[in-house]
Amino acid sequence: MSFLRTYAYLDGDPVIQAEKVLLRPALGADYAQWAQLRSSSRAFLEPWEPTWPRNDLTRSSYRQRIRRYNKDMRDDYAYAFFVFSRHSGSLVGGLTISNVRRGVAQTCSLGYWVGQPYANQGYMSAAVSAAVAFAFENLRLHRIEAACLPVNEASRKLLLRCGFSQEGYARKYLKINGRWQDHLLFALLDTDPPE
DSSP, X not given: OOSSOEEEEETTEEEEEOSSEEEEOOOGGGHHHHHHHHHHTHHHHGGGSOOOOTTTTSHHHHHHHHHHHHHHHHTTSOEEEEEEETTTOOEEEEEEEEEXXXXXXXXXXXXXXXXXXXXXXXXXXHHHXXXXXXXXXXXXXXXXXXXXXXXXHHHHHHHXXXXXXXXXXXXXXXXXXXXXXXXXXXXXXXXXXXX
């Protein structure tokens, strides 16, 4: 799925290194770079995301976000990563493995975002492939689910390129940009042949 992939741990948290990207949990020191990338990419991101709270880019909101990320990881509920370019070290986006379900399901949901300057450059494909391998190999999950708006052709192609299969159509599935919107549903199994 991803070549030259390694896993390490930073203060007990997973760090994923792949050929083109490094995925690691958010740190307090990442705030300025994160806020700048999100702010400069706002018009590019808003059509695909839930409505941004008014205080979304403030330092206090960012600290709360990191606390929630850390708690979710400790509880084995979600694993949020910032995605960095291995070449430049720049923050290029983010990726979350969330809604981890154990027991008979052994599944999770995958979500991601990429800053406008880094779109269509292969960063998110590399990040998704690395996260998929982490979910199957390290978290020992069986199924990864993802969804995108029917008009989000870039995301649809990315998921298919990373080995996901389109499984269906969910009406009014998620509230995106202030409106309940239909989504295409995708999934990938640990038994699917690697892409």
